[in-house]
Amino acid sequence: xxxxxxxxxxxxxxxxxxxxxxxxxxxxxxxxxxxxxxxxxxxxxxxxxxxxxxxxxxxxxxxxxxxxxxxxxxxxxxxxxxxxxxxxxxxxxxxxxxxxxxxxxxxxxxxxxxxxxxxxxxxxxxxxxxxxxxxxxxxxxxxxxxxxxxxxxxxxxxxxxxxxxxxxxxxxxxxxxxxxxxxxxxxxxxxxxxxxxxxxxxxxxxxxxxxxxxxxxxxxxxxxxxxxxxxxxxxxxxxxxxxxxxxxxxxxxxxxxxxxxxxxxxxxxxxxxxxxxxxxxxxxxxxxxxxxxxxxxxxxxxxxxxxxxxxxxxxxxxxxxxxxxxxxxxxxxxxxxxxxxxxxxxxxxxxxxxxxxxxxxxxxxxxxxxxxxxxxxxxxxxxxxxxxxxxxxxxxxxxxxxxxxxxxx
Numbered sequence: 001x002x003x004x005x006x007x008x009x010x011x012x013x014x015x016x017x018x019x020x021x022x023x024x025x026x027x028x029x030x031x032x033x034x035x036x037x038x039x040x041x042x043x044x045x046x047x048x049x050x051x052x053x054x055x056x057x058x059x060x061x062x063x064x065x066x067x068x069x070x071x072x073x074x075x076x077x078x079x080x081x082x083x084x085x086x087x088x089x090x091x092x093x094x095x096x097x098x099x100x101x102x103x104x105x106x107x108x109x110x111x112x113x114x115x116x117x118x119x120x121x122x123x124x125x126x127x128x129x130x131x132x133x134x135x136x137x138x139x140x141x142x143x144x145x146x147x148x149x150x151x152x153x154x155x156x157x158x159x160x161x162x163x164x165x166x167x168x169x170x171x172x173x174x175x176x177x178x179x180x181x182x183x184x185x186x187x188x189x190x191x192x193x194x195x196x197x198x199x200x201x202x203x204x205x206x207x208x209x210x211x212x213x214x215x216x217x218x219x220x221x222x223x224x225x226x227x228x229x230x231x232x233x234x235x236x237x238x239x240x241x242x243x244x245x246x247x248x249x250x251x252x253x254x255x256x257x258x259x260x261x262x263x264x265x266x267x268x269x270x271x272x273x274x275x276x277x278x279x280x281x282x283x284x285x286x287x288x289x290x291x292x293x294x295x296x297x298x299x300x301x302x303x304x305x306x307x308x309x310x311x312x313x314x315x316x317x318x319x320x321x322x323x324x325x326x327x328x329x330x331x332x333x334x335x336x337x338x339x340x341x342x343x344x345x346x347x348x349x350x351x352x353x354x355x356x357x358x359x360x361x362x363x364x365x366x367x368x369x370x371x372x373x374x375x376x377x378x379x380x381x382x383x384x385x386x387x388x389x390x391x392x393x394x395x396x397x398x399x400x401x402x403x404x405x406x407x408x409x
Contacts, residue, residue: 016377039373049312055303059296070184084305108245108258113138123177126157135180182214187387188348189340199205207244216245237263323390323397329399345390368403
């Protein structure tokens with residue numbers, strides 16, 4: 001009989017959001033009349049904006065005519081989308097990217113999960129803690145995380161982010177090859193200033209390490225001076241790969257489109273000591289394992305970068321950030337300690353004293369019929385915290401906050 005990848009067997013339980021879905025199904029089966037409000041998974045609720053829909057309709061019509069039909073597209077993205085990304089997301093911020101440094105994909109989650117294929121088996125991985133689970137689980141599946149003991153992996157380097165350090169992680173104290181950073185942060189909703197981010201870029205350059213920078217929520221930044229791209233920091237092109245998404249920026253969670261930037265300057269060592277461009281390796285990986293995002297979806301994504309598209313998505317984002325304000329201020333008024341919600345669509349709250357985050361999940365579900373995400377699911381430093389998202393409707397957001405009065409604390 002063939003052998004399986006035993007590293008999968010080391011994964012604790014199920015994926016975080018699958019476990020949440022299981023608990024919700026069981027609760028609804030037992031309480032079919034319960035009116036649940038979901039502030040847990042980071043899925044948007046507002047429809048695609050008209051500019052995107054119009055572009056996709058036009059593209060679908062093209063696919064129905066022989067003279068405009070398109071088969072396989074470019075592996076790394078159509079030029080009309082790649083160039084729009086370069087212009088709107090980078091050149092307007094004073095950042096110059098080569099055409100072949102941008103790779104269009106079907107999701108930032110896919111990219112941050114797949115990028116680990118470029119690392120050696122013995123690469124030492126560091127993550128901020130709490131952390132988006134995909135960074136950890138994808139490396140665990142490849143064997144780089146070691147064994148799961150207690151509440152953590154014994155080969156991962158954890159950089160705690162909590163109220164005590166202002167949610168700013170310390171630099172690794174040991175040798176690290178790859179560091180994952182996500183800002184604006186999921187799950188804490190916090191950000192780094194340009195000066196704080198420069199500390200990590202300088203460290204990576206000095207230690208010849210790689211930063212995987214997840215900037216999926218940068219469209220939600222409202223505080224002046226907060227960097228929207230790691231490439232705003234001098235020297236970052238040498239040490240950083242940046243992942244971005246249309247999911248939360250433009251409502252593409254069900255449509256799937258994203259992109260990753262890998263500058264030519266980013267290099268790693270082969271087993272023979274040769275310096276190799278990661279850009280070339282990612283090209284090879286993408287060409288082998290991926291056939292590109294569909295033409296209608298890429299046309300829809302490109303419409304985001306029109307004047308009308310930008311206006312429309314900003315209105316949607318402003319609505320979500322109003323929800324974040326409602327949650328943040330509503331919980332503060334009820335005596336909870338909360339963080340985030342100013343530059344990100346996530347609110348990170350402390351759970352009541354003497355209660356762990358899964359117990360609070362069950363309590364909130366049972367007494368208030370509100371769904372959130374336990375902080376422990378994001379790593380050991382997430383215990384004692386709880387994440388709420390701003391992605392529901394305004395009406396349900398207001399109702400959810402009012403339901404916190406039902407909690408018997």
